[in-house]
Amino acid sequence: MAETAAHHPAPRGPVDRLSDLLWRRQGLLVLLLILPPALWLGVIYLGSLFALLAQSFFSIDEFSGLINYEFTLRTYGELFRAANLDIILRTVLMAASVTIAAAVIGFPVAYYAARYARGRWKALFYLGVMLPLWSSYLVKVYSWKLILAKEGILSWLFETLHLTWLLEAYLSLPVVGGNSLSVSWTGTFLVFLYVWLPFMILPIQAALERVPPSMLEASGDLGARPGQTFRHVLLPLALPGIVAGSIFTFSLTLGDYIIPQIVGTSARMIGQAVYQFQGTAGNIPLAAAFAVVPIVIMGVYLYVARRMGAFDAL
Amino acid sequence: MHSDRAPLGLKIAAAAGLLFMHLPILLIFVYAFTTEDKSYQWPPPGYTLKWFGVTWARPDVWEALSLSLRVAAISTLIALVLGTLCAAAVARTRFFGRETISLLVILPIALPGIITGISLRSAFNLGDIPFSFWTIVLGHATFCVVVVYNNAVARFRRTSGSLVEASMDLGANAFQTFRFVILPNIATALLAGGMLAFALSFDEVIVTTFTAGQQQTLPIWMLEELVRPRQRPVTNVVAMVVVLVTFLPILGAYYLTRGTESVAGQGK
Incomplete structure (x- = not known):
C-alpha cells in the first residue's frame, strides 16, 4: 500500500485528505486522540467522584432516615x-x-x-x-x-x-x-x-x-x-x-x-x-x-x- | 567498601525479605491437598486429590470464573484503546492540560479503591442504572487504563519521531504509518500492558463489591468464602488455581518488556 502511494501521488482519496489534515493540524490530532480517554475518565470517573463529594454536604434526617438535600456542614461535624x-x-x-x-x-x-x-x-x-x-x-x-x-x-x-x-x-x-x-x-x-x-x-x-x-x-x-x-x-x-x-x-x-x-x-x-x-x-x-x-x-x-x-x- | 561483595547481614536481610513475600503463597499449595475440611489445621493430617474433583463439579465456581474472564477481557480491550490513545497524545506533544490528563489517568488507582467503588455506586444510583455485567466492566476499565498507559507511554517516548517522519516522507498516510510503523513498535508494550490489565481486572474485589449486583466474579466468590466459609477445601483449591492463573500473564509481561527501559508494572 505504501508503494502505490509513493508511485502514484496524484489520485488522492478522502482517507489521504483526512490524513493530510491531521498531519498539518497536530492540535486536531491530539484533540482526537485525547478526547475518548478524557471523556471516559472525566465523565464516568470524575463525575462519580463529584457526585459522591456533593453528597457529603447533605445530611440525614435522624427520624425518617431519609437524605435531606440541603447544604450543610453538619455531616462533617459528625466526623x-x-x-x-x-x-x-x-x-x-x-x-x-x-x-x-x-x-x-x-x-x-x-x-x-x-x-x-x-x-x-x-x-x-x-x-x-x-x-x-x-x-x-x-x-x-x-x-x-x-x-x-x-x-x-x-x-x-x-x-x-x-x-x-x-x-x-x-x-x-x-x-x-x-x-x-x-x-x-x-x-x-x-x-x-x-x-x-x-x-x-x-x-x-x-x-x-x-x-x-x-x-x-x-x-x-x-x-x-x-x-x-x-x-x-x-x-x-x-x-x-x-x-x-x-x-x-x-x-x-x-x-x-x-x-x-x-x-x-x-x-x-x-x-x-x-x-x-x-x-x-x-x-x-x-x-x-x-x-x-x-x-x-x-x-x-x-x-x-x-x-x-x-x-x-x- | 567492596563494590561487588555484599555484607553478610544485608544478604540475610534481603533473603529473609524475599522469603517473607513468598512462603505464605506457597502455603496455599500445601493446603489445597489437605484431608482436613473443618479447620486450618497444620500440619495437614493427610493428603488427597479429592478436592480437585469436588471443585471441578461445582457450578458456582465455574460461573464465577467465566464472569471474571469475560469482564477482564472486555475491560482490557477498552483499557487498551483508551490507554494507547492517551499515551500517544501525552508522549508526543505538549498541550494545555497535559499534566491534568496524566494525573487523571493515575487517580483511579492512587485513591483508595473504596472511593472509586462508592463513587461509581452512588452515580449508578443517581442515574437509576441497574447493576449488570456492564457496570462491572465500567469500573474495571477505569482503573485498568493506567496500566496500559504506563507501558505505552514509556515505549512511545523511546520510539523515535524521525521514524514517523520518514514513513510520511515515503508517501504513507497517517493511517498507514500507524499500521506499519507505530503499531509494530509499540506492540509488545501494549501486549504487556494488556496482560497486566487483565491480571488487575481478574483479581479486583474492592471496586467490584460496589459495582456488581447479584453477580459473582471469582474474587467476590472468594470474599464470600472468606467471610462465611462453607467448604474450606474448595476455597483452598480455587486459591491455588488463581495463583497459577495470575502468574502466567505476569511472567508473560515480564518477558515481553525485558531488556527495555519500560519495565512492566514498575511505575517508572
Whole structure:
C-alpha cells in the first residue's frame, strides 16, 4: 500500500485528505486522540467522584432516615464525634506503622537488588518482587488467615519450639494482643505489611539504582564507617524512593476495608466505616464525608511528598 | 567498601525479605491437598486429590470464573484503546492540560479503591442504572487504563519521531504509518500492558463489591468464602488455581518488556 502511494501521488482519496489534515493540524490530532480517554475518565470517573463529594454536604434526617438535600456542614461535624475520631486516628496509626515497617523490611531487599544482584540474580529479585505484587490480593489475605489461625502453622511453630508461653504472653498484652493472632491488631498489621510490601520495594530500588557506587566508595575512602555512609549518603539519596513507596503503603492501608474485616478486631477502620455507613446503615452523606478523610490526608501527603522530590522516583 | 561483595547481614536481610513475600503463597499449595475440611489445621493430617474433583463439579465456581474472564477481557480491550490513545497524545506533544490528563489517568488507582467503588455506586444510583455485567466492566476499565498507559507511554517516548517522519516522507498516510510503523513498535508494550490489565481486572474485589449486583466474579466468590466459609477445601483449591492463573500473564509481561527501559508494572 505504501508503494502505490509513493508511485502514484496524484489520485488522492478522502482517507489521504483526512490524513493530510491531521498531519498539518497536530492540535486536531491530539484533540482526537485525547478526547475518548478524557471523556471516559472525566465523565464516568470524575463525575462519580463529584457526585459522591456533593453528597457529603447533605445530611440525614435522624427520624425518617431519609437524605435531606440541603447544604450543610453538619455531616462533617459528625466526623469529630469521639467514636469517629477514634476510627480515623486508629487507621492513620495503622497506616503509619505499616509504612515504617515496610520501609525497614523492604530496604535491604531493594538495596541488594539494586547494588549487588547481577544478571540471573537481578531477574530473580525482580520477579521475586513482581510476582507477590501482582498475585491475587484475596489469596494473599487468605494465606494469612491460614497462617494466623489458632490451629495454624504459626501456633504449631511456637509449640514445636516450646515457646507457646511466649506467644501467650504476647497475646495477653493490651492493644496488640487478643484471643488469637487472627483477631488481634498484630494480625491486621502483619497482613497489611505483607500485602503492601512489594509496593514499597520497587520505588526504593528505582531510587537506589541511580546512586553511583563511586559515591559510596568515596564516602568510605574519606573515612566514613559503613553506618555513617548509610546515614549521610545512602539514606538521603534513597529518601525520595522511600517517600514514593510510602504513598502506596499509606494510601492503600487508609482505604482498605477487607483486610481488617477478615483478620482483626471488631474495632473499625475508615474503609469499614465507609462501607457500613453506605450499606447497612444507609447513611450515604456520612459515608461520603468519611471517604473525604483519606482524600484529604493523601492530598496533604502528596503535597509534602512532591516537595521532597518523591515523584522523580516513581 | 567492596563494590561487588555484599555484607553478610544485608544478604540475610534481603533473603529473609524475599522469603517473607513468598512462603505464605506457597502455603496455599500445601493446603489445597489437605484431608482436613473443618479447620486450618497444620500440619495437614493427610493428603488427597479429592478436592480437585469436588471443585471441578461445582457450578458456582465455574460461573464465577467465566464472569471474571469475560469482564477482564472486555475491560482490557477498552483499557487498551483508551490507554494507547492517551499515551500517544501525552508522549508526543505538549498541550494545555497535559499534566491534568496524566494525573487523571493515575487517580483511579492512587485513591483508595473504596472511593472509586462508592463513587461509581452512588452515580449508578443517581442515574437509576441497574447493576449488570456492564457496570462491572465500567469500573474495571477505569482503573485498568493506567496500566496500559504506563507501558505505552514509556515505549512511545523511546520510539523515535524521525521514524514517523520518514514513513510520511515515503508517501504513507497517517493511517498507514500507524499500521506499519507505530503499531509494530509499540506492540509488545501494549501486549504487556494488556496482560497486566487483565491480571488487575481478574483479581479486583474492592471496586467490584460496589459495582456488581447479584453477580459473582471469582474474587467476590472468594470474599464470600472468606467471610462465611462453607467448604474450606474448595476455597483452598480455587486459591491455588488463581495463583497459577495470575502468574502466567505476569511472567508473560515480564518477558515481553525485558531488556527495555519500560519495565512492566514498575511505575517508572
